Amino acid sequence: MSIAWHEIRDHLMHSSSNLHFQRSFDAVRHEQAALAPFRDPAALLDGLHRTTGDPARKNLILSALVGAAQGDGPASDCALTLLLLALWPGLDAIRRRSLWRRLGTADEVASDVLARTTEAVRGLDLGRVNWIAATVLRNVERDMIRVRQRDQAREHLASGADLDEVADSGDSGIGATGYARLNEAVRKLLGDDALLVIRVAIEGFSQAEVAVELGLTEAAARKRYQRAMRRLHDALQEIP
Incomplete structure (x- = not known):
């Protein structure tokens, strides 16, 4: 069954407002000092999405969420959900550009964006990254484009076509x-x-x-x- 992109966000927002999620959020707050000032997930997301504010402080909050997301249990899932919602404007931009590039159907692109973001967060080396949001978003979009380019290049090289004239359709290897x-x-x-x-x-x-x-x-x-x-x-x- 196809699920619209905005419905995925609505589902994440709804799940972040229930009592079980709040308890997991409280556990994350107690472990991550950068999250302590926020009483609930809504306040945290509001602070991150606000256009004003200290970028370095927002980055510190995102770093704390990544650290929690790389753990185990409900607290990890809670942190990952908050990261997806925090990065949603950037992820939506990647989704729109990916559809324009014809990287897949709407459902395929949505699934790929979320899966790659989850993978990027879980595997992020906090000791080597300066800006969390920029790094995750850049890596997700870069990897999606690379996979597309690789598949197209394999197909067209095998068929004897000019690599500089790779078409925007098809998905084969x-x-x-x-x-x-x-x-x-x-x-x-x-x-x-x-x-x-x-x-x-x-x-x-x-x-x-x-x-x-x-x-x-x-x-x-x-x-x-x-x-x-x-x-x-x-x-x-x-x-x-």
């Missing part, structure tokens, strides 16, 4: 064996530039990210990528 063969073929054709092309065109990393991995400047990575793509395009054109 060529399997693990086909992907291994594809990697080998690209490496034979492009040599030292193969890893750069595979990382960007197939695995969905940005040229800047791969530049860091390969010890290149972003400008050098961009030039090498463009050169390699021209070579790949020319090679594909020669295939009868």
